[in-house]
Amino acid sequence: MKPPAFAYHDPGTVEEACTLMATLDNARLLAGGQSMMPMLNMRFVMPDHLVDLGCIPALSAIEERPEGLRIGAMTRQRDLEHSAAVRARCPLLADAIQWVGHRQTRNRGTIGGSLCQLDPAAELPAVCAALDAVLTVQSARGVRTMPFQAFPAGYMTPSLEPDELLTAIELPDWPQGHxxxxxxxxxxxxxxxxxxxxxxxxxxxxxxxxxxxxxxxxxxxxxxxxxxxxxxxxxxxxxxxxxxxxxxxxxxxxxxxxxxxxxxxxxxxxxxxxxxxxxxxxxxxxxxxxxxxxxxx
Ligand SMILES: Cc1cc2nc3c(=O)[nH]c(=O)nc-3n(C[C@H](O)[C@H](O)[C@H](O)COP(=O)(O)OP(=O)(O)OC[C@H]3O[C@@H](n4cnc5c(N)ncnc54)[C@H](O)[C@@H]3O)c2cc1C
Structure with missing residues (x-):
């Protein structure tokens, strides 16, 4: 199966990606492609433009902060699996990530893509719900944060405007020894x-x-x-x-x-x-x- 024709864009910054999403008609974001590529090939989605977030280094980082971890939306699931910071600060995520698909899909799949795909049986949205994660969302109109509980708008539908990008996920620490x-x-x-x-x-x-x-x-x-x-x-x-x-x-x-x-x-x-x-x-x-x-x- 082949995807429908689309124009491909590979912005190098979040701002460029936001501008593209604000100006292009019928544009969709591409993260790890583990759900998006099958959806394209089966023609469940038919965008005119695909905006690839894979060339924005600022979106892939696992940051240790005093209050918890801040994870860039494009962080690969495999990097979460191998992160010492995740194992030490967020063992629930370290355990859950091993249930996500296969090593091959985790090599490409991202935390942000999984949250935005919002499959009802996916592991990473459940981890975010359990931890009361806070999400950061950006568009050409500005930056906003929201608790994960407010993120699902319905079945496989995140409460994001069509021009908005999920950029980061904050996972608050639970006390040592929990x-x-x-x-x-x-x-x-x-x-x-x-x-x-x-x-x-x-x-x-x-x-x-x-x-x-x-x-x-x-x-x-x-x-x-x-x-x-x-x-x-x-x-x-x-x-x-x-x-x-x-x-x-x-x-x-x-x-x-x-x-x-x-x-x-x-x-x-x-x-x-x-x-x-x-x-x-x-x-x-x-x-x-x-x-x-x-x-x-
Ligand atoms: C064989 C196979 C088995 C799998 N098994 C599992 C499993 O057991 N558990 C599980 O949870 N998942 C599973 N998956 C899905 C996998 O985890 C994907 O990684 C995930 O669903 C999507 O992440 P992605 O980075 O590939 O996103 P993509 O497929 O690129 O994008 C998914 C959707 O999110 C949107 N999106 C992506 N990033 C952003 C962003 N930053 N801001 C706004 N919108 C965005 C895209 O536009 C698209 O609509 C499986 C996939 C395959 C192919």
Missing amino acids: GHGFVEFARRHGDYAVVLAAALLVVDAAGKITRASLTLGGIGPAPVRVAAVEQALVGQVASSALFRQATEACRALEAMEDVHAPASYRQQLAVVMSRRALDAALASIAQGGRATGAAGH
């Missing part, structure tokens, strides 16, 4: 998840949970933070029995239905994946909160 767990159920190695779960826990010296974050992917059109479970956990002594009891609430979540699985199957998976993610988060505290590389692809 627990993290990332698990997913997929039909084959490298597939998108049917359902995935990401969990973060802070536990005090007495074993009580002082902070909890639980996110599910593959359930709804965008990642879902399960506030009912988070609230049920805080103040309780962390244990598998507690997680088993609290995660039953996931069965009541509204779930998607598609060719891969009916809603009831996803609800059952939501319960099981949530429990396993919380168990993994608790176990990781005992191991010093390090990334596990659990997917092992």
